[in-house]
Amino acid sequence: xxxxxxxxxxxxxxxxxxxxxxxxxxxxxxxxxxxxxxxxxxxxxxxxxxxxxxxxxxxxxxxxxxxxxxxxxxxxxxxxxxxxxxxxxxxxxxxxxxxxxxxxxxxxxxxxxxxxxxxxxxxxxxxxxxxxxxxxxxxxxxxxxxxxxxxxxxxxxxxxxxxxxxxxxxxxxxxxxxxxxxxxxxxxxxxxxxxxxxxxxxxxxxxxxxxxxxxxxxxxxxxxxxxxxxxxxxxxxxxxxxxxxxxxxxxxxxxxxxxxxxxxxxxxx
Amino acid sequence: xxxxxxxxxxxxxxxxxxxxxxxxxxxxxxxxxxxxxxxxxxxxxxxxxxxxxxxxxxxxxxxxxxxxxxxxxxxxxxxxxxxxxxxxxxxxxxxxxxxxxxxxxxxxxxxxxxxxxxxxxxxxxxxxxxxxxxxxxxxxxxxxxxxxxxxxxxxxxxxxxxxxxxxxxxxxxxxxxxxxxxxxxxxxxxxxxxxxxxxxxxxxxxxxxxxxxxxxxxxxxxxxxxxxxxxxxxxxxxxxxxxxxxxxxxxxxxxxxxxxxxxxxxxxxxxxxxxxxxxxxxxxxxxxxxxxxxxxxxxxxxxxxxxxxxxxxxxxxxxxxxxxxxxxxxxxxxxxxxxxxxxxxxxxxxxxxxxxxxxxxxxxxxxxxxxxxxxxxxxxxxxxx
Numbered sequence: 001x002x003x004x005x006x007x008x009x010x011x012x013x014x015x016x017x018x019x020x021x022x023x024x025x026x027x028x029x030x031x032x033x034x035x036x037x038x039x040x041x042x043x044x045x046x047x048x049x050x051x052x053x054x055x056x057x058x059x060x061x062x063x064x065x066x067x068x069x070x071x072x073x074x075x076x077x078x079x080x081x082x083x084x085x086x087x088x089x090x091x092x093x094x095x096x097x098x099x100x101x102x103x104x105x106x107x108x109x110x111x112x113x114x115x116x117x118x119x120x121x122x123x124x125x126x127x128x129x130x131x132x133x134x135x136x137x138x139x140x141x142x143x144x145x146x147x148x149x150x151x152x153x154x155x156x157x158x159x160x161x162x163x164x165x166x167x168x169x170x171x172x173x174x175x176x177x178x179x180x181x182x183x184x185x186x187x188x189x190x191x192x193x194x195x196x197x198x199x200x201x202x203x204x205x206x207x208x209x210x211x212x213x214x215x216x217x218x219x220x221x222x223x224x225x226x227x228x229x230x231x232x233x234x235x236x237x238x239x240x241x242x243x244x245x246x247x248x249x250x251x252x253x254x255x256x257x258x259x260x261x262x263x264x265x266x267x268x269x
Numbered sequence: 270x271x272x273x274x275x276x277x278x279x280x281x282x283x284x285x286x287x288x289x290x291x292x293x294x295x296x297x298x299x300x301x302x303x304x305x306x307x308x309x310x311x312x313x314x315x316x317x318x319x320x321x322x323x324x325x326x327x328x329x330x331x332x333x334x335x336x337x338x339x340x341x342x343x344x345x346x347x348x349x350x351x352x353x354x355x356x357x358x359x360x361x362x363x364x365x366x367x368x369x370x371x372x373x374x375x376x377x378x379x380x381x382x383x384x385x386x387x388x389x390x391x392x393x394x395x396x397x398x399x400x401x402x403x404x405x406x407x408x409x410x411x412x413x414x415x416x417x418x419x420x421x422x423x424x425x426x427x428x429x430x431x432x433x434x435x436x437x438x439x440x441x442x443x444x445x446x447x448x449x450x451x452x453x454x455x456x457x458x459x460x461x462x463x464x465x466x467x468x469x470x471x472x473x474x475x476x477x478x479x480x481x482x483x484x485x486x487x488x489x490x491x492x493x494x495x496x497x498x499x500x501x502x503x504x505x506x507x508x509x510x511x512x513x514x515x516x517x518x519x520x521x522x523x524x525x526x527x528x529x530x531x532x533x534x535x536x537x538x539x540x541x542x543x544x545x546x547x548x549x550x551x552x553x554x555x556x557x558x559x560x561x562x563x564x565x566x567x568x569x570x571x572x573x574x575x576x577x578x579x580x581x582x583x584x585x586x587x588x589x590x591x592x593x594x595x596x597x598x599x600x601x602x603x604x605x606x607x608x609x610x611x612x613x614x615x616x617x618x619x620x621x622x623x624x625x626x627x628x629x630x631x632x633x634x635x636x637x638x639x640x641x642x643x644x645x646x647x648x649x650x651x652x653x654x
Binding site: 162163164165167168169170171172173174175178182183186187 | 326327328348349350351353354357359364374378379422432
C-alpha cells in the first residue's frame with residue numbers, strides 16, 4: 001500500500017492550507033457577522049445589511065478611529081526618527097555598554113507590553129504629571145514599544161550598505177551631513193519605511209499598553225472596543241474589528257508597492 | 270609659483286605609526302612621492318599597506334608622525350578637505366546614482382555649476398572610454414566598467430593625489446592586465462601623483478615608477494622595479510618578489526675589486542657571489558639567485574671557470590610552454606630551480622647528475638635576517654658619500 005502514501009509536497013500543501021484556515025477563519029467569521037441583518041452576533045448571518053457598519057462609522061466611533069490614527073502615525077514617525085541615530089550607534093560603533101543598550105532598546109519587544117504599561121503608568125504618576133499628560137502619555141508609551149521595530153529594520157538596512165561607501169563619499173569632498181543626505185538615507189529608505197510601517201501597525205493594534213495610559217478623552221479604538229465589550233458582543237464590534245483590520249492592511253498594501261517588506265520580516269541576508 | 274615649491278615632494282610621510290591595541294599596523298613609516306610619480310606599496314596581507322592608505326586619505330588618524338601634501342601638513346584635516354581621490358577594492362560606487370551622477374559627485378559637492386559638471390563628466394567618461402554609458406546604473410555594468418567609473422569619479426575633480434587600494438584584485442586575469450595599462454596611461458596623462466596598493470608583485474613591477482616593499486608595518490626596501498628585482502635589500506624582499514633560489518652560508522672572504530666575496534655554504538661547498546655590503550668574516554648570510562639566471566649542464570661538460578657552480582641531481586622537470594622549470598636537488602638536500610626558456614639542447618633526464626651554475630654577479634649575498642644589510646655594513650664607497 002506504500003504507493004498510496006502522499007508525497008511530502010502534498011503534506012506540506014495540506015499543512016499550509018490548514019494553517020491559513022486556522023488563522024483566517026475567525027477573521028472571515030467576524031467580517032461575515034458585521035454584515036448581519038439581525039441584532040445578535042451569529043454565524044452564519046441572519047440576512048445581510050450594512051446597519052452595523054453605519055453604526056461603526058458613526059461620530060462616536062469615527063473620532064476614536066481618527067484618534068488612533070493620529071496616535072499611531074505620530075508614534076511611527078517619531079519612533080523611526082529616534083531609531084535612526086540609535087541604529088547608527090549600535091551598528092557602526094563599538095562602545096562600552098553597547099550590548100546593554102541593544103537589550104534596552106529591544107527590551108519592549110521581549111517584555112509583555114502589559115509590564116511596560118504598568119511601569120510607565122507608575123513613572124508618570126510618580127512625576128505627578130499623569131493627569132495633565134493625556135495624549136502625551138499614550139504617545140510616549142507607544143514610542144517606547146515601537147522603537148524596537150524601527151531599530152531592527154534600520155539596522156538591517158545599515159548592515160547591508162557596502163562598506164566603503166561613506167569613505168568614498170568623504171574622499172570626494174562630502175561632509176558628514178551630505179553623506180547622510182546623499183548616500184545613507186536614500187540607501188536605507190526601505191528600512192526606514194518598513195520600520196515606520198511596523199511601528200504604525202504595532203501602535204494601531206495595541207491594547208495592553210493603551211489600557212493603562214488611556215483616559216476618557218484619550219481612548220484609542222482598541223481600548224474603546226474593549227470597553228464596549230462589557231455590553232456584550234454587538235455586531236457593531238464585528239464591523240469595528242474589520243475596520244481596524246483594514247487600516248493596517250491598507251498601509252501594508254501601499255508600502256509593499258515600493259518596499260520589499262519580506263526582506264525585513266524573514267531577513268538576514 | 271616659487272621654484273622650490275615645484276621641487277618639493279607631492280606627498281611626504283615622516284615617521285607615521287598606527288597601532289591597534291598592542292599591534293603596530295605601521296611603525297615609523299617614511300615615504301616620499303614626487304610630483305607625477307607612481308609609487309606602489311607592495312606586501313603580504315597584514316603588512317600595513319591599506320592602513321597606510323587610510324591614514325593618507327584621512328579615514329584613520331595616525332598615532333604618530335607627520336604627513337604633508339604639496340608642502341601642507343594634513344594632520345587633523347578631515348578626508349573631505351584633503352582633495353585626494355581614492356579608488357577602493359570594491360569600487361564603492363553609489364548604487365542609487367547613475368554613472369554620470371557617480372562621476373560628477375565630487376564636483377557637485379564642490380558646488381561646480383551644472384553645465385560645467387556635465388562637460389567635465391563627459392570629458393572624463395571619454396578619457397576612461399565609457400562615453401555613452403553615463404545614464405546606466407552601476408549594477409548594470411561589468412567589473413571592468415565599474416572600475417573605470419571608480420577611476421573617473423576619483424579623478425574628475427583634479428585631486429592633488431590619487432590612492433588606489435588593490436583596484437584590480439576583483440577582475441579576472443585578462444581584464445586585470447588590460448586595466449594595468451589603462452591605469453598607468455591615465456596616471457601619466459593626468460600626471461597625478463599616485464600610491465597604488467597591491468599584494469601582486471607582477472602588478473607592482475609592471476606599473477610602478479618605484480615600489481615600496483612593506484612587511485609587518487615597516488618599509489623593507491624602496492626602489493625602482495629593476496632595483497627591487499635585481500638587488501633585493503634582504504631575504505624578505507628576495508622571497509616576496511619573483512621566485513628565488515636561496516642558499517644559506519657564512520662569509521668566507523673579504524670583498525674583492527669586482528665586488529665579489531666567497532661564501533661557504535652550509536652544504537659544504539663554497540661559491541663566489543656579489544656582496545652589496547662589507548660583511549664581517551663568518552657572518553650568517555644567504556646567497557640569492559634568480560632561477561632564470563641559473564643554468565645547468567651535464568656533469569661531463571665544462572662550465573665557464575668563473576661561474577659559481579654546484580653538483581646537483583635533476584629531481585623533476587615542469588613543462589610550462591614558454592619555458593621549463595628544472596628542479597634540482599643539491600647534495601645536502603636543498604632544492605634549487607633553473608628556469609630554461611626554449612628547448613634544452615641535451616637529453617635531460619630525471620635522476621641525472623648535472624652541474625648547476627650561475628654567474629657570480631647574479632648571485633647576491635643577503636643578510637640572513639631581515640633589515641637592510643647595506644646600511645648595517647656599508648661598503649667603503651657608501652661610507653665615503
